[in-house]
Amino acid sequence: MTLNTEDILKNLNENQTEAVTTEAQHALVLAGAGSGKTRVLVHRIAWLIAAEYVSPYSILAVTFTNKAAAEMRNRIAFMLQREIRDMWIGTFHGIALKLLQINTEAAGLPKNFQILDSDDQYRLIRRCLADLELDEKQWPPRTIQAFINDQKNDGLRAHEVEDFGDHNNQTLIKVFGHYDDHCQRAGLVDFAEMLLRAHELLLNDQAVLQKYRQRFSHILVDEFQDTNAIQSAFIQLLAGAQNKVLVVGDDDQSIYAWRGARVDHILDFQNLYANTALYKLEQNYRSTQTILDAANGVIANNKKRLGKNLWSAQEKGDPVGVYGAHSEFDEAFFVGEKIESLLAETTSADDIAILYRSNAQSRLLEEALLKRSIPYQIYGGLRFFERLEIKDVLAYSRLVNNRHDDIGFERVINTPTRGIGLKTVNLIRNYAQMQQSSLWQAAQTLIQEKKLTQRAATSLAAFINLIDELESNNQDQPLEQLFSDVIERTALKDHYLKEPPEKAQTRLENLDELINAAETFVISEEDAALGLTPLAAFLAQVSLDAGDTSQVNEPHVQLMTLHSAKGLEFPVVFIVGMEQGLFPHQNSMEDFNKLQEERRLAYVGITRAEKQLFMSYATSRRMRGKINACQPSQFLREIPKELIQQIRGNIHPTQYVSSPQTRTPYQSQRQTVPDSPYQIGQTVRHNSFGEGVITDMSGKGDYLQVLVQFNDVGPKVLAVKFAKLEIL
Incomplete structure (x- = not known):
């Protein structure tokens, strides 16, 4: 069957058609979010084969993921109604590996390189x-x-x-x-080596270079804004002076500088490749015009960009809902309550996503969803209490609480490394099995009976003393002090700092959030009546939440970082934590290029939304153990005022002023709880914590909770049913 060229162009808009049929030697297709860039690549390849009679053998198409490469291959094969085995479609690493496997000797590698x-x-x-x-x-x-x-x-x-x-x-x-x-x-090749070695192969062997320059007359690259130095150099070298290069990308979605991606590659493409035609895909097929106008308003503040303006043929759509929360607890309550109301209507949980700048922000959002029995999933990651660094601290804490916790013992006995090797652990394990005892008891016995080497015995004794000291030092201390001591005394923080900076920073942020969780945890009267310590009650609650697997096969609300959201889309999107220092991140505030990338990240987040977009910020947030006054993100103020529906707060004044007496109708409805004598701004007294002021409220009936800023102990979230607060 011969494909009619008119069929290739049938469902394309004018700009897409121009890009697909271009006769320019080189082409830069600036494809805005949701503008159909994959369609352009697929139809361009089909056009080359069916209309210009280019052999599939002469086409090289490069993508960034194996999934994208497979999708592209399948769509091209479907359009052409035939297999295209001769065509090279793959990731940069896949293409490089293929080159090395074909040219092992020229690349200086053995045929069976690993x-x-x-x-x-x-x-x-x-x-x-x-x-x-x-x-x-x-x-x-x-x-x-x-x-x-x-x-x-x-x-x-x-x-x-x-x-x-x-x-x-x-x-x-x-x-x-x-x-x-x-x-x-x-003869070993790591992933970074693949592309470097392939580039060196082409650079140093003219015969091999000419072979592939003659073969690949057309080179197409997807997501060009995400290329690093060696990837860009590889394409430029392979193209030479004669071959045609078409790249698709969006400078406004370049958000991976920390991985080595350089936005300058797409910004400077027209300078690097002479005779380049520029095509802008600005029609968005995903979002309402209001959402696109909000995204356009934000990204227009970036100075280094090629410039485009997204538009949609869809309806104008709902305004962007902006919620100014009193605290992170209030923010989480708002998100949970709003999602609950959406689910009660016609929205599926699968259609909702919550996006945040830092992984640590997920904890309170998870709690808010769990309280409402709303199924959720952490996209591409773990729930808060399932994360490695959190489980490490909790494993130490479980041992403090119960020395016979074998799982906790095995997890941390040599984390961080303290000279207790696998041989010693196996000896303890075997002895415990033989004596029908816990690992803790077995370890003590082996030390006492001198059945270990001197080095192993010394290291094991130090570990046992550490756990005993942690318990002794924290018997009358708040729960957060125990977690802080665990992190400090075990050198876990230094242990995580040995990892790459981005991962280390995420782990440390999560540890800070664990301390926040402990600081605001209040044991219920029932648990106290059962004789549980705050630590035992906290660990029990964590275990209950982690063991909730009833939601596995149900539709899920997706929680993810803004970086993880790139390439995805949802009818309803919540972007939380829109505050200066959090988003844009504190690390970017004094760096022009980093701030530009943070703004591109905001643009990516906004354009994930199809129908409804909600954004929120808190006027106070606990960070690293301290409550900080927060300012709304500058990105919020860059959204045109007429596109915003203020659910609460006001983002446009230079300085935000919060007053409990001046509330919007929504806020009054939120904070007026039937049959409750409590309200924000009241001074109250607690038997244990003393006097404080109610700064936030959430829930209703038996589930009513208040956030109280106590004069002596700081903020505490209390269940009104059990707290027995006295109004002063």
């Missing part, structure tokens, strides 16, 4: 550190792994990395060189 995944690479780096007699505590393998991969992504070998003359930099270069030498001798 691919190293991330874990393999990590283990090899540890071996290199041992070879060089470098202490892993001073030279964390994860940090060195990130350094090596960053250099390779920038196209650099060890001898090409700039030596700044300081010992730290020189040591990193030394380990990099030793690692590279080992890989070369053993």
